[in-house]
Amino acid sequence: MEGVLKLQNTKTNLNIRDLIEEKKKSKSVGNLTEKFIPGFLFTIAVISILTTIGIMLTLLTETIMFFKEVPILDFFTGTNLKPLGAEATFGILPLLTGTIISTIIAMFVAIPIGLMTAIFLSEYASEKLRKTLKPLLEILAGIPTIVYGFFAFTFVTPLLRNFIPGLEPTNILSPGLVMGIMIIPMVASLSEDAMSSVPNSMREGAMALGATKLEVTWKVVVPAAISGILASFVLGISRAIGETMIVTIASGSSKNFTFDITQSMQTMTAYIVEVTGGEAPAGSTLYYSLYAVAMTLFVFTLVMNLIAQYISRKVREEY
Amino acid sequence: MEVFTEKKNVKGIQSDGESKKDASKKSIVYDTKDLNLWYGEDQALKNINLSVYENEVTAIIGPSGCGKSTYIKTLNRMVEMVPIVRISGEILYREKNILNKSYKVEDLRTRVGMVFQKPNPFPKSIYENIAYGPKIHGIRSKKVLDEIVEESLKGAAIWDEVKDRLNENAYGLSGGQQQRLCIARCLAIEPDVILMDEPTSALDPISTSKIESLIQELKKNYSIIIVTHNMQQAARISDKTAFFLNGEVIEYENTNKIFSNPSDKRTEDYITGRFG
Ligand SMILES: Nc1ncnc2c1ncn2[C@@H]1O[C@H](COP(=O)(O)OP(=O)(O)O)[C@@H](O)[C@H]1O
Numbered sequence: 001m002e003g004v005l006k007l008q009n010t011k012t013n014l015n016i017r018d019l020i021e022e023k024k025k026s027k028s029v030g031n032l033t034e035k036f037i038p039g040f041l042f043t044i045a046v047i048s049i050l051t052t053i054g055i056m057l058t059l060l061t062e063t064i065m066f067f068k069e070v071p072i073l074d075f076f077t078g079t080n081l082k083p084l085g086a087e088a089t090f091g092i093l094p095l096l097t098g099t100i101i102s103t104i105i106a107m108f109v110a111i112p113i114g115l116m117t118a119i120f121l122s123e124y125a126s127e128k129l130r131k132t133l134k135p136l137l138e139i140l141a142g143i144p145t146i147v148y149g150f151f152a153f154t155f156v157t158p159l160l161r162n163f164i165p166g167l168e169p170t171n172i173l174s175p176g177l178v179m180g181i182m183i184i185p186m187v188a189s190l191s192e193d194a195m196s197s198v199p200n201s202m203r204e205g206a207m208a209l210g211a212t213k214l215e216v217t218w219k220v221v222v223p224a225a226i227s228g229i230l231a232s233f234v235l236g237i238s239r240a241i242g243e244t245m246i247v248t249i250a251s252g253s254s255k256n257f258t259f260d261i262t263q264s265m266q267t268m269t270a271y272i273v274e275v276t277g278g279e280a281p282a283g284s285t286l287y288y289s290l291y292a293v294a295m296t297l298f299v300f301t302l303v304m305n306l307i308a309q310y311i312s313r314k315v316r317e318e319y
Numbered sequence: 320m321e322v323f324t325e326k327k328n329v330k331g332i333q334s335d336g337e338s339k340k341d342a343s344k345k346s347i348v349y350d351t352k353d354l355n356l357w358y359g360e361d362q363a364l365k366n367i368n369l370s371v372y373e374n375e376v377t378a379i380i381g382p383s384g385c386g387k388s389t390y391i392k393t394l395n396r397m398v399e400m401v402p403i404v405r406i407s408g409e410i411l412y413r414e415k416n417i418l419n420k421s422y423k424v425e426d427l428r429t430r431v432g433m434v435f436q437k438p439n440p441f442p443k444s445i446y447e448n449i450a451y452g453p454k455i456h457g458i459r460s461k462k463v464l465d466e467i468v469e470e471s472l473k474g475a476a477i478w479d480e481v482k483d484r485l486n487e488n489a490y491g492l493s494g495g496q497q498q499r500l501c502i503a504r505c506l507a508i509e510p511d512v513i514l515m516d517e518p519t520s521a522l523d524p525i526s527t528s529k530i531e532s533l534i535q536e537l538k539k540n541y542s543i544i545i546v547t548h549n550m551q552q553a554a555r556i557s558d559k560t561a562f563f564l565n566g567e568v569i570e571y572e573n574t575n576k577i578f579s580n581p582s583d584k585r586t587e588d589y590i591t592g593r594f595g
């Protein structure tokens with residue numbers, strides 16, 4: 001050891017040991033920060049958790065206030081939503097159907113196109129093409145939703161009215177489709193991640209058995225990546241449920257309880273936008289209804305996220 | 320060179336089991352003629368000429384980087400997965416040139432199975448791993464599949480170990496079991512030839528010897544080409560051995576000849592451990 005060090009010293013004219021000692025001394029200030037950092041980070045973490053709990057508590061107490069005025073059963077089974085006027089009724093079903101229908105339409109667009117894009121990128125595209133397209137997808141995912149809403153209202157709806165004469169100027173179909181387009185990059189990108197992390201040895205194993213590219217993809221790669229793929233679907237769904245701007249702009253505010261997608265419908269999110277914008281007097285039933293709807297929305301997305309977590313843990317095929 | 324005296328008598332093994340053709344003169348399965356292969360500008364295989372015979376174990380030995388894997392992957396055209404590969408020459412499999420563009424590569428791979436260096440079962444159940452091949456080739460009947468699964472697992476000498484857990488994930492098996500599962504997966508589509516690229520290099524000695532004796536069994540019905548960096552293994556299990564060096568075949572001979580009396584100095588240096 002000695003010999004080696006000496007040899008180095010004569011070569012470089014540096015005394016490495018001395019240099020290290022010197023650095024150690026100047027580090028003593030650093031050691032102090034090192035000590036306080038954990039406590040600091042802990043405080044920050046606690047603050048963010050407390051904030052979340054605070055929000056949930058507010059939601060909960062105001063929701064309870066609402067259910068004191070409107071029986072919970074009436075709220076969840078009511079098909080009539082007339083929040084204004086003397087004979088206001090609060091049934092959430094029109095909003096629930098609006099939300100669910102727009103989400104279903106969106107997923108009809110986003111799942112197949114997103115998955116096929118992912119398959120193309122991961123299995124068929126050359127390395128070069130993939131490296132160019134993937135960032136492009138991620139840029140698409142960053143377009144503000146108001147742009148999509150505008151696009152749905154001023155472009156997609158008029159376009160669709162050429163083919164579907166009965167389509168209302170505001171309707172749930174067009175924002176649903178556009179929401180799907182908006183979600184494609186997310187589904188594609190997450191599914192692609194899942195598929196490219198399937199080891200190549202698995203593709204080789206299948207190909208060596210005489211499987212075609214398509215058979216390798218559908219019967220080996222997709223099943224092996226299924227947990228990531230399903231999680232991307234569920235995250236897409238929860239994104240669609242929470243989406244606000246597009247439906248607010250392009251679907252109007254009719255509180256129709258209907259399954260006709262050419263009609264205007266309101267989603268939970270759009271209702272919250274409308275009522276908030278309309279200056280609901282604090283303490284009124286209308287005001288509390290905001291919280292009840294928000295709570296329902298929150299539970300919806302929470303359940304979706306839990307499902308996504310469950311899937312990525314349970315359905316995983318280990319390799 | 321009398322190190323490998325425990326080696327079995329090659330000529331003796333040939334006669335047991337009913338061979339598909341005339342026992343005295345074996346037919347050629349693979350005939351490689353003037354094969355050259357480049358990765359971009361780097362030539363990995365140089366003028367390979369080599370004939371592989373039916374129902375024999377043909378070993379390919381040589382130092383690492385000499386082109387063994389490249390050669391064996393050319394035999395089922397898996398090497399084409401590397402986009403920069405260029406190939407010239409001919410490889411006749413059962414008298415047809417597989418390098419012809421019109422040769423359907425899926426057909427080739429249905430007849431020529433492959434076992435890889437690292438066991439690569441699918442992340443599915445043991446049953447599904449075996450049934451995968453037959454299924455993609457159109458076999459749907461549950462009864463037939465059940466039978467194929469059992470026969471293949473028996474053929475790969477792993478049936479007794481897994482028969483009670485066919486629906487469990489293949490990744491719960493040990494490395495040696497996984498490799499025999501991969502061999503069973505090959506057998507399930509009744510190949511003609513089985514290519515093996517260092518199938519035991521990731522395994523412990525006991526698993527290795529199980530697979531070696533399995534190969535001895537298998538050669539009654541299949542032709543086997545095995546890459547190995549383990550010379551004792553080549554000496555123990557193969558009938559013929561090809562010694563590769565820098566992309567060339569230096570010597571290709573009966574195994575007992577090559578290990579007892581190699582004609583090339585470089586072969587002798589390699590098998591006596593002087594390099595590689
Ligand atoms: N995918 C590849 N791209 C470029 N060169 C490769 C590739 N695979 C192998 N080679 C080169 O080809 C030569 C032979 O490699 P290989 O067939 O893997 O040797 P072996 O199996 O005998 O160790 C090596 O020089 C290696 O660097």
Ligand SMILES: [Mg+2]
Nearest residue numbers: 384387388389
């Ligand atoms: Mg190799």
